[in-house]
Amino acid sequence: MSLCTFRVLVTTALAACIAPAFAAVSAEEAAQLKTRLTPMGAERAGNKAGTIPAWNGGLTAPPSSYKVGDRRPDPFASEKPLYSVTAKNMAEHADKLSDGQKAMLQKYASYRLDVYPTHRTAAAPQSVYDNIFKNATRAKLVDGTSYPIPSGAYGGVPFPIPKTGLEVMWNHLLRYQGHAIRNKGGQTWMVTADGKKVMTVEGVQEIMQPYYDPKGSADTWDGTYFMTRVLNYGPPIRAGESLVARVNVDAAKTNAWVYLTGQRRVRKLPNPSGDTPVASSAGVMTFDEVTVFAAAPDNFDWKLVGKKEMLIPYNNYKAQQPTSAEPLIGDSHLNPDFVRWELHRVWVVEAELKPGKRHTAVKGRYYIDEDSWVAVLADRWDAKGQLWKTQFGLTISHPEVPFTDHTLYGFYDLISGAWYAGPLNNKPVAGNQGTIAVSDLKDTTFTPDAMVGDALR
Template sequence: MKRASLFAATLMLTALPLAAKVSPEEAAKLKTTLTPMGAERAGNKDGSIPAWEGGYTVSPPCYKGKGTRYCDPFPDDKPLFTITKANMAQYADKLSEGQKAMFEKFPTTYKMHVYPTRRTAAYPDFVYEATYKNALNAELGGGGEALINAIMGVPFPIPKTGVEPVWNHKVRYRGQSGRRWNNQAAVTTTGDFNLVTLREDVMFPYTQPGATPESLNNVIIYFLQVVTQPPRLAGTITLVHETMDQVKEPRRAWQYNPGQRRLRRAPNVAYDNPGTGADGLRTNDQTDTFNGATDRYTWKIVGKKEVYIPYNAYKIHSDQYKYRDIIQKGHINQDLARYELHRVWIVEGEVKPTTTHMYAKRRFYIDEDTWQIALVDIYDRRGALWRWQEAHQFQAYDQPFPGIAIETIYDLQNNRYLAQAMNNEDPETQEMPFPPSYFDPANVQKQATK
């Protein structure tokens, strides 16, 4: 009886909303001292981080129009300084543990060119308005796995608990629907790599005009991934319906294998199961630096800090460079990477003792202006630093919202790495309308077998 009572009490507790919404007085800061997304509007004391003044929302002269390559609006910017192994100690308080490890592992080749900080992040006005309303109304239920009373904007612009910034990252505004080419390179210790090309179509019901929490049918993201090369993997399909309330219904996922010619339910497309075509260097929940359920971790906000993170990554996104120009032995071509000093939320997730994950602890460095996870330090069960992630973001100024030029996952123990989300030799990511029916399993099965 005691065990049954305890189980019932636990169920009641997890079903109750967790305190998340803030008071009207606190939400009002989103219109004064904070940006509409919850970042500190002011610059820092020494001016190395400027004040946010609305972000970058005009198309530069080099931009040729919607659907074409995003060019660098700051071509005359020069590095303020370059961090190397020789001077790393001077900047150590503004580096992640993963960055420090890279300097130690590659002392003669790894470097970080630090540029003037430009707070280019900007979003449409309706996202700002929705974010303000979310601050007043959004809650979490189901032990943090159910998003309640949130729509369009980030749900928790003034976060109080560790899982809230992670939710902000998961539902941050990235447009309403579109297509991107995602090239993955699993790089060996010698610098060789095999390229896997993925065509990814996505729709965000959460950000559709007129959407309400009730209209979503519990789906916040529709995702369809098709492998186009190499031939041995071509035609492999992954379909995901990401749910808003994962207690009510976990992620729906399916996979299609050309050899079997059937679309099958795939509950393993989650957590630490290996990602498609990544040669074991990426788990499913490392796409977009982190995605999916948060329930295997206990989350806490460590604080905010000024850190050098990849930003305004137009150079490495340029179609002037081939993938071979970017991929090098040990790490990507750091001469193409741009780093800036930004304030980040530091959030740690530790695996709960009642469950498992191959990553025992993850430390996320989340950009305050965009809620994009910029860096991740990843630890194994022994407490040793194992892997390290980066996301190089840039502002899609004609939209406006930030996009990703390249993501990297470095295996510090095996001297290998994965570069993903590159499209330098493929078409630019573009908005493309998809109806929800496009992501229906029956339609995907029909298209796959044509």
């Protein structure tokens, strides 16, 4: 990838000389969050070409007809694509495409990118903006058990004006997804190299972010930033299985457990991180590929390349409109008719496997949306130097909260031809068509005891 296409914000020399404890930005820099930058740290202005508009506060109110739990409507349903990118014209748009997207266009004649007008819909509550402003001058990276972890941050992305690749990745990991949310009826699908379509899991996922607890603070937070409980009720072979995880910024303090119906017992997972396979994906996705990137960032050295205008999946309400998952699942990829692409600015971060570490992917490149800090695309290379997997995260905004995050994510294996996507929230489920904010979750919900109590069989 040519650096001349980037507006390089951080030099390699600077990244190499940063001390073990990275300093927060100055008050003068932080003041930009109220002028030149959005409260999240994105560039407030649009681009010179006018193809990226200025941020005007994002999407903060749903249609008046929408009721929480309904199928989420598409606010841009009347729009038509400005153009489509195919293998025939991809050279015209090459500087806006990731290596993985170029490879998909070359590999499959049926693959295309329908590009729509750009809408900067990302938004968050004012309390999150207030915390981000405080984090800018108080948050820093300090030594954890085996890698740098955030300290002094709370209730918002820790590094809205990032100086390193690791800071950008921590912003993604600590992004706002709502304090407590539930997704009922999500399905995950795996498609084999020969086109066999397999629903691997159907169930309920509940999530809490203690890092965003309004009753907490930077002084009381114990480093646990993400808690999840998953209960499977399909397919029949998986019904009753469940998982609970409590993820800490310091991976040595992360814990996860699974309940296996055949054994009728809870087992603690020894390593819920890195390239350990995720059972709900039939073992094809690793823990650090969930939501494009998740879990501890300890296996890689992270280099901030800069910021770039890219075509990325965005505002994908269209993907939620079918009443079953089948219309979205093609033989080799998601059905392009239901995937919306827009031009946005993204942070670009490269990952190189650390000396002495092992991982099935030795190199990666990640694209993080500047407005929401959500990782939207990534490419991974194997030990032979082959471009192996290209990952995607389709985003939507939840204006009633508000927050922006994935509606589904997955990857395409460019070598084998297999692929994976989920959760797909298309099958009608009473009272919960997709992800909604809830108020009935608590800390004890995310314990092994609670998981056993909810087992189906």
